[in-house]
Amino acid sequence: MELSDRIANITPSLTLAIDSKAKALRAEGIDVCNFAGGEPDFDTPDHIKLAAIRAVENNFTRYTAVAGIPELREAIARKFVTENQLDYRPEEIIVSNGAKQSCFNAIMACVGPGDEVIIPAPYWISYPDMVRLAGAEPIIVPTTAANNWKMTAQDFENAMSPRTKMIVINSPGNPTGAVYTKEELRAIAEVAADEEIFILSDEIYESLIYDDLKHVSIASVTPEARDLTITVNGFSKSYAMTGWRLGYLGAPKKITQAIEALQSHSSSHACSIAQYGALAALEMSQQCVADMREEFNIRREYTFNRLTKMPQITTVKPSGAFYMLVDISKLGMSSMNFADRLLSKANVAVVPGIAFGNDKTIRLSYATGMDMIKEGLDRLENFCKTL
Numbered sequence: 001m002e003l004s005d006r007i008a009n010i011t012p013s014l015t016l017a018i019d020s021k022a023k024a025l026r027a028e029g030i031d032v033c034n035f036a037g038g039e040p041d042f043d044t045p046d047h048i049k050l051a052a053i054r055a056v057e058n059n060f061t062r063y064t065a066v067a068g069i070p071e072l073r074e075a076i077a078r079k080f081v082t083e084n085q086l087d088y089r090p091e092e093i094i095v096s097n098g099a100k101q102s103c104f105n106a107i108m109a110c111v112g113p114g115d116e117v118i119i120p121a122p123y124w125i126s127y128p129d130m131v132r133l134a135g136a137e138p139i140i141v142p143t144t145a146a147n148n149w150k151m152t153a154q155d156f157e158n159a160m161s162p163r164t165k166m167i168v169i170n171s172p173g174n175p176t177g178a179v180y181t182k183e184e185l186r187a188i189a190e191v192a193a194d195e196e197i198f199i200l201s202d203e204i205y206e207s208l209i210y211d212d213l214k215h216v217s218i219a220s221v222t223p224e225a226r227d228l229t230i231t232v233n234g235f236s237k238s239y240a241m242t243g244w245r246l247g248y249l250g251a252p253k254k255i256t257q258a259i260e261a262l263q264s265h266s267s268s269h270a271c272s273i274a275q276y277g278a279l280a281a282l283e284m285s286q287q288c289v290a291d292m293r294e295e296f297n298i299r300r301e302y303t304f305n306r307l308t309k310m311p312q313i314t315t316v317k318p319s320g321a322f323y324m325l326v327d328i329s330k331l332g333m334s335s336m337n338f339a340d341r342l343l344s345k346a347n348v349a350v351v352p353g354i355a356f357g358n359d360k361t362i363r364l365s366y367a368t369g370m371d372m373i374k375e376g377l378d379r380l381e382n383f384c385k386t387l
């Protein structure tokens, strides 16, 4: 019996597959240095864990409203005002099972068959398949290291067609670490506003920005941008809460109403216990976020300095997130071939850039302990010398 056409067009997430393979090898006792993961290696801060424990003790274990508990939506609305200069009302906020589901919901609600969605590459692995699942067509716009892996408003305009319905902006970006400035975002927002194109702004790495750069939400740059933007964020990366599965979006009510209906027929709502943990994450001290950023920054500096000393590869210094996108084109190998050989010969797991729409690169995540980073980079250096 045939499965649906919808499912025939998508592939499982390669990043999750490689990370699982590296974890399985370690479980077998093989000493793998895993640079493939996409999650902070820190534990969830204690005050967040305690809030969830208290939620269980207080029997907050039943169904909640589809869009999330009112206290959490109000706390998110306050966060949007203070940190993003965005005035979403609580009814313009939907809490979901991770930013991944928030992106999925936004795409499903806004695009369909016959529509095109512009995605700058290298991109987060799930966007194109989400667009395909919605029956629409991803239009991939390559970016270059020379422009710090950022799409310009002109690139956007050149890729547009009468069928363009949405553009995806991910700043700080995975896998590039690229951070868009306010001026760059304003120029993109103006093009989107001229043609009334939705903007999906995935801001999950918002808190991981370095070098005194400031995160800017594209929805805040003009009133027109706010009307067209779905702003996605979540708790996974900022608060080391990947397993809690908690994300959210802010958007005009017309969009959140549609998403609420959609989610009511799929997952209903995010886990009640996790929602109380998230409430504590937003309402209590943000020192844990600053501490994690500081530690990531130390690793970023170290990793970048080591990589720049390897003549076979080149790297743009990322301004955000916890990834390095490494250009391996001088070696004349496909990214898959490089990643396979690096894993089998040197026990180092990285993600081939083909997964992100760029076969000349590999992605290293420095969301892992310093000892592992040092050892892994020694191995990578020795491996490159053998090529």
Ligand SMILES: Cc1ncc(COP(=O)(O)O)c(C=O)c1O
Binding pocket: 038, 097, 098, 099, 100, 101, 124, 170, 173, 174, 202, 204, 234, 235, 236, 242, 245, 246, 247
């Ligand atoms: C760019 C980007 N968006 C969204 C997500 C999903 O985050 P969550 O764990 O909240 O679903 C990830 C996770 O790797 C990501 O890198």
